[in-house]
Amino acid sequence: MKQFLIFVKKEWLHIWRDRRTLFILLFMPIIQIILYGFALTNEVKNSKIAIFDQSKDEATVNISDKIAASRYFNLVKNVYSYKDIEATFRKGEIRMAIVFPRGFRYDLLHSNHAQIQLIADASDPNTANTLTNYATSIINDYQQTLNPGEGLPYTIKTQVRMLYNPELKGAYNFVPGVMALVLMLVCAMMTSIAIVKEKEMGTMEVILVSPLKPFRIIIAKTIPYLLVSMLNIASILLLSVYALDVPIAGNLGLLIAESILFTITSLSVGILISNTAKTQQTAMFTSMMSLFLPTLLFSGFMFPIENMPVPLQIISNIVPAKWYFIIVKEVMIKGLGFAAVWKETMILIAMTAALLGVSIYKFKIRLA
């Protein structure tokens, strides 16, 4: 036990004395959360629009005000001709233009029929779609206020309720994603590098010729990284609750337990990589290729897995991050209990057992 503790202490000193790496390890998740939370968001907010109002009557001014007041749109320009609209689009000043025809209110009141044209920049199709939808719903809203109570006969109204995330915040999706990404990177990459470093520096040669059991060496090396990961989970959760307003709907204890499980999975992946990698660079590169990209692509955090071709959907099943991502979403966002995630938990446990088994089996008690 004393042997084990001094090894953990030694490993901690390595991490503690390499301040730059420690700084990166602790601040990477914070910076990622801030980046995804405030900069790299696909939410539509404050999109710049222009209005070409040819009637300037009570109705058009009302609608314009409503649109300009919403948080989705930012009215930057009033234009006075179709040519102007085209020019403004070309300059990239706006993403959507709203055109009111001449005599809008007159048409509306007398022929019960008026038209508004929405012109969107569809070079980014998703955004164009979202913007026109938002604008349409604001206009429909106005229409409702025109004839309260009356309503048309035989109307079907859709009532939409966005469960778990009523405000459609992107953060609800990327917080679990960033958690999976950070844990995978810190645990797997850093442990694999830490083990390979001993081989590269030649210190593995000396500690192998000692009574230390080889697998104890590995376990002792992973413990400080487990600690760093716990700090990362704490900082991510604190940031998401207090800076991004993403509440932890479920049981915090369960969430942390599942995170520790995933951390152990990642550590086993790191040990497996270190078994084959000969240099720190190889270890880093292997981790990047086999962990970072699959986690990003196949966890469902950036791209929905359901939209992928079937072969890719099958591949996504072997990415541990996918299962952890599902667990975090269910527990943290939806507030579900263990009953909802037991299957995913079992898959993670099985993966961990398999990875650890292979790592122990393949662990080299000799140099070559």
Added chain:
Amino acid sequence: MKPITVENIVKTYPAKNGVVTALKGISFAVDKGEIFGLIGPDGAGKTSLFRILTTLLLADSGSASIDGFDVISDYKQIRKRVGYMPGKFSLYQDLSVQENLEFFATIFNTTIKENYDLVKEIYQQIEPFKTRKAGQLSGGMKQKLALCCALIHKPSVLFLDEPTTGVDAVSRKEFWEMLYRLKVQGITMLVSTPYMDEASLCDRVALIQKGELLSVNTPKGITGEFKKPLWSVKANDMFRLMNDIKKDASVESCYPFGQVHHVVFKTQENSKEELERIAYTGNYSEVEINLIEPNIEDCFMALMQA
């Protein structure tokens, strides 16, 4: 039971074209409390042999045992009782001198205090720098620290792979003095070195070349095997002199040795006259010709050509 026995060890490494044979069936044994030197040039197979004996590598064939324990089946026992100092500095560069020593003491289930006597004389020399990081020590101090770390658990057999390579002359001398003090404690040592002059400091030496043992004997015994007279020649133009001597049909070998050339003749008669004749016909000045005692390096050169 001898502390180290090696029998017919063969080790090959895969290479681009076929295999490289690092050790071609090596056998020897080391007695208790002996300083056994493994002398040979770079690439002779010294480090491979060390790694096989310290259970870090598996030999292709042959057997070896340390303190009666087989290097393959009883590797755990061996790892508990030997001290190993690899050729490359292999301590933690970002840990201080004291932290390194404490770490190695603890993983061998002992404490610095318990075996302080053993390392005291060496450790006292680096103790003023005990809070300094190991990576910032000078070459000689690094080797002293590495020796301390290899010794702190009082090993019965000590493996020192090129402990003095890259160390200045004064530190080398000090290092050997330490080894003598350890010998008194009854520790068996296997030391490798590319420096021929260190061979005479060992109790017995094995000359190794291209994976083969050329000779195993005491330093005196090895120089005693050198039967032919050895001549040392010096003149003003050493380069031309070398070529002239090599052209002579009666010369067996001629090689530079520091400031002089060492020459061995095939037959023992008229050797001096022959050298004088070469010097005279070549118009050399400041010629010095002496009959000298062979040293280990001369024996090594002779064995290599045999």
